[in-house]
Every structure is written in structure tokens, then in C-alpha cells.
Amino acid sequence: MLITLEKLTKRFGPVTAVDGLDLEIRPGRVTGFLGPNGAGKSTTMRMILGLDRPTSGRALLNGRPYCSYGKPLLKVGSLLEAKAVHPGRTGRNHLLAMARSNGIPARRVDEVLEAVGLTGAARKRSGSYSMGMGQRLGIAGALLGDPPVVILDEPVNGLDPDGVRWIRGLMRGLAAEGRTVFVSSHLLSEMQVTADHLIVIGRGRLIADAPLDEIVAGHASLEDAYYQLTEGTTLR
Template sequence: MPFVHCAGPPVSVRSIAMTITLTGLTKRYGSTVAVHDISLQIAPGKVTGFLGPNGSGKSTTMRMILGLDHPTSGTALINGRRYADIRHPLRTVGALLDAKAVHPGRTARNHLRAMAASNGIPERRVSEALETVGLTTAAGKRAGTLSLGMSQRLGIAEALLGDPEVLIFDEPVNGLDPDGVRWVRQLMRSLAAEGRTVFVSSHLMSEMQLTADHLVVIGKGRVIRDAPIQQVIAGSAATEIRVRSPQAEALRGHLAAASITVRQTAPDELAVAGARIEQIGDIAYAAGVRLHELSRQDASLEEAYLELTANDVEYGAVR
């Protein structure tokens, strides 16, 4: 199957769906617990975002999935197998953890050729991968001379090289310009639409909100939230119902009497938290209050994330 080009719909649905399964995954460094008893499944056919503050254990978790770090206890399996037991791993799992982890003297093309040879991947895939990430004209440049953004693209090409079912990316948009960020977003969604398993970490909340279908949020090595992105956002205290009415003051009293949290944001406007639209509409109808607007105002992912991780930030500035 050729690589995905981001314009247009995905070319097909994958015939093999692979799941990443973490069971009781724990990693200790001396007295420090970097990852604590994580159990979750990363399913195919969707983009799963992996969020957490610095030092929360995201990179360590990804490294254990890829066999770069050994768990103190628990397992990290890809379709029931450890990464180390996969004969040609690049044909099953593609990963980008460190874009600069390339021999600086090798050209981009020769780097990919060496990776292809080591995993029994046809050499034609090298040219396809370079074309997919937009590095065809830079294929002869030495890796040590590439900018951070170009290095990121080369790392993504390496991840795509074996046409794998599972893709793992740690901060893939780091160093990319706005056009490159949009390209990565479209690529991630296209790969997931083909039925692949896409697991990606990022600190860019606005971009993750546009990219991810499902979120895993961790803090201090523990899972805080594992849910579809809309559930995470809907659970934020910053999600409110906006109400506009020429009788806003009267409606405010009726809502408060029903023990509903409400604040007046303008003479004809209220912000209501912890209530359903239907509930507010019924109260207004019973009170004979006219409504000009009744709409849900979702929180941003950033607001929801900061609420979830407020007690789990290890390195925070004094405010």
C-alpha cells in the first residue's frame, strides 16, 4: 500500500487492526516512581493523544512500549507481543521519539536506506517516504545539517518507512512552521482513518484538540483520565450554558432557587454551570421567561487539561 498523502480521503481501511495494551506498567528509578501501575488500551482507527506535565512519565511510557526501557513490573504489548519479539519491528511499529537521534554524517536518504535494509523493507519505500514528508529535494543533505523542522520530517519518514500498523509520535510538531503543523495533523488523522493505531504526545493543546479522538492524561506517573476528547472537555468546570433573555435577572433568581450555579455576565446574559440545557429551558418556561439564546459554551482542551493536572505539576513557576 502506498503512503498516505494528506489531500483527499484515505485510500483504504487496514486489514489488520492492532492494539497497544499496557497492564500494570510500572517503572522505578531507585526511589523515584516514573510510571505507576498504568493499565490501558490504545485502540486502532483513532488518534489517541497522550498528555501530561513535564516529568509525568509520558516519554518513559513510550520508551517501554518500544522496548527502550524495561518495566520494573507490568507489561507493554503490541497486539499481544513485546516489541522485542517482533521480527521486523519497523514493518509493524513506526515511532518518532527523538528527531535528532540520527548519525549526523549520513544523508537523509542513506539513513532511511540503512533502516530499510535492517528490516527487510524494499528500497523503493525510501523514495516514497521522502516524498510523503516533503524531503525529496533535501534527500542528499547530511542529517547533521538539517533544521529541527526538517529533522522532524525525517523522523516521521522513518516512522512511515515500513508502512506499519502502529505509529507512536512524541512531540511530532516540534520545530515545524504552521503549514508543517497542519500537515502533521492531517497526516495523523489520515493514518487513523485507515485503521492504524496512532498514539501521539504533545504539549500543544490547541493542536491536540483538532487532532485527537481520544485522550490519555497522566500526572506523576498515574493515569488521570482515559476518555474520548469530547468527554474530557465536557467534564470541565469551564464548560457553561449561555443564556440570553430580556428577563435575565428574574431567570437568575429562579435558577438560583433550584440550586443551580449561575452568574450574570451582561444585563441580558447569564452563564450557567452544572445544568443541562433542557433543565434550564424547562425552568424558564415554567417561570414564563422569554429566551433569546440557550447554547452550550464548551471549555477549551487547555482549560480542561489544566483542571485535570492542577495537582500533578512537578515543575511549576511561582505565580
Template sequence: MTSIDIRELTKAYGPVRALDRLTVTVRPGRVTGFLGPNGAGKSTTMRLVLGLDRPTSGTALVGGRPYTSFAEPLRHVGAVLDAAAAHPARTARDHLLTLALSNRIPARRVDEVLQETGLAGAARRRVRTFSLGMRQRLGLATALLGDPPVLMLDEPTNGLDPEGIVHLRRLTRRLADEGRTVLISSHLMSEIALTADHLVVLGRGRLLADAPVKDFIGEDASLEEAYFRLTADSAEYTTREGRS
């Protein structure tokens, strides 16, 4: 069982704190929805966990270790942060095969994840010809390639058709039921309500909530209503009267 452990994590850009002493544990065996207004610090958190940026202070560990300490990182963490990350001149299969070889993952796994993400028929097409939805599927195939215990997905439904969204929902549910740690950042309240067991909510770089979905909603009519009530004073902008 592998968790994501974040302790007193702070990231400052000059006088601005994108993250302010964030402490939270993302646990295995459940789908955790990662919510917050624009600028709340969600993407910053994920980048710090993945070693793509350095914290001002604090720690972000995966299974008790920094992500950068893994010699074969795809075997430990699968991440989708940018659907445009694959080289446009490569085919989908070549993109995955290169990553598999560099992480000592058997080549047969490439065909397995292409099939699992619905890209088997497009395996030999160049990435430049892919729609946004197909690029998202390729990103998911990349995340699944090493059969990792931890999945981190940033807005994974962007560009997906309804069939792709339902497939992703079922897939993340299955992965969590297998005991993996699944963290999904999204602005789609309706999809998070259908997918997540637990919520972590940020506002202006600080932790606002860390609770099961049912407890978070409480007496509110919906996840959306509970979310807006909690984050009303944390949004960068709002159309509500009297706020700017």
C-alpha cells in the same frame, strides 16, 4: 487491527516511581493524544513500549507481543522519540535506505516516504545540515518507512513550520482513518484539540483520564481548561498562588 496494551506497568528509579501501575489500551482507528505535565511518565511509557527500557513490573505489548520480539520492528511500529536520532554524516536517503534494508522493506519505499514528508528535494543532503524541522520530517519518514499499523510520536511538531504542522495533522488523521493506531504525545493543547479523537492523561506516573476528547472537555470552555483543572495537583511546579 493492532492495539497497544499496557497492564499494571510500573517503572521505579530507586524510591521514585516514574510509572505507577499504569493500565490503558491505545486502540486502532483513532488518534490518541497523550498528555501530562513534565515528569508525568509519558516518555517513560513510550520507551517501555519500545523496549528501550525495562519495566519494574507489568507489561507493555503491541498486538499482543513485546516490541522486542519483532524481527523487523519497523513493519510493526513506527516511532519518533528523538529528532536527533539519525547519524549526522549520512544523507537522509542513506539513513532511510539502511533501515529499509535491515527490515526487509523495498528500497522504493524510501523515495515514497521522502516525498510524503516533503524531503524529496533534500534527500542527498547530510543530516548535519538539517534544521530541527527537517530532522522532525526525517523522523516521521523513518516512522512511516515500514508502513506500520502503529505510530508513536513524541512531540512531533517541534520545529515544524505551520505548513508542516497542518500536513502532520492531516497525515495522522488519514492513518487513523485507515485503521491504524496513532499515539501522539504533546504539550500543545491547541494542536491536540484539532488532531485527537481520544485522550490519555497521566499525572505523577498514574492514569488521570482515558476518554474521548468531547467527554474529557465536558462543560469546560476548552481542552486547555479541562486539562489544567485535572492536572493542577500533578504538576512538578506551578505559578499558581499557594503552590510550589
């Protein structure tokens, strides 16, 4: 399944957060989404998911906007903010409601809880979860509908080294199964070992859209390449 951005633009008053992005994010590989704080990564992801309305342009999934899917979880799994969960609700109940909304059987909830290693804490209120556990719950939600597209915003935030390694393997595995994996991160060293393809933006504009090897070529590391690419686009 293909993610297509067509001249995607978002303005907040005088500020242009995303500025005419034209992109195609393809299946079967991990596409890393890089850029300084305020570059427009999260806003772009939110527009793909229909949470923010583009000022102009479109974000499409196989040619259709996210909001046109009646059961979107079967197409796209996403993790934007791990803490977008009611703190008084248990992780399992959160996923049960989520599953119900898209006609996903309840047994799938226990499967994904097992897959992310949260079975033990599933019946505790999510407000008591550590950041890493919250992140795992968010990833469980992203996997719930067994979707061909997975969109993750800073998924390794708050994860311990085991968790980081686990999610790296998970993303590689999802891409190997032919899914579209679109992931933003600030951890360049992590991206260097996880991503196949990179999209770099700065101040809402596209800076690079190329295979990892191509971007890193001629530099000591992705970090060096990144600083050269984004020079002058960081905040202040």
C-alpha cells in the same frame, strides 16, 4: 493493532516515573497522550518500544512485546527523538539502512522522503537539517514500514505552521485508514483538533482515559479541562 499496557511501572532509583499504568490504545483513532513535563509520557513510549525495561508490568502490541517482532518496523512506526540520527549520515542513507534492517525495499525510502517533502535534502548530511527537517526525517522513518501502529512523541516540535497542518492531516489520515495512532504533545489546542481520544497522566499515574468530547465537556476548551485534571501533579 492494539497497544496494551498492563500495570506498567518504571522506577529510576527512588523516583517512580511510571506508576502502574493499565491502558488499551485502540486502532482507528488518534489517541493523544497528555501530561506535564516529567509525567512519564516519554518513558511510557520508550517502554512500549523496548528501549527501557519496565520495572514491573508489560507493554504489548497485539499481545506481544515489541522486542519479540523480528521486523518491528512493519508493525510499529515511531518517532521518539528526531535527532536520533548520526549527523554525518545523509537522511536517505539513514532510511536506507533502516529499510535494509527490516527487509523493506529501497524504493520505499524514496516514497516516504517524497511523502514528507524531504526529497530535495535527502542527500545532505542530517547534521545540517533544521529542527523541522529533522522532524520530517523522523516521520519518514515512522512511515517506512507502512505500519498499523504509529507512535509519535511531540511530532509538531519545530515544525512551521504548514508542517503543523500537514502532520495534523497525516495523523487524521492514518487513523481513518484504521491504524493505531498514539501521539504525545504539549500543544493542547493542537490536540483538541487532532485527537479523538485522550489519555492524561501525571506523576506516572493515569488521570483520565476518555474520548476528547467527554474530557472537554463542561469546559471552555481542552486547555481548561487539562489544567483542572492535572492540578497538583506538575513539577514543583
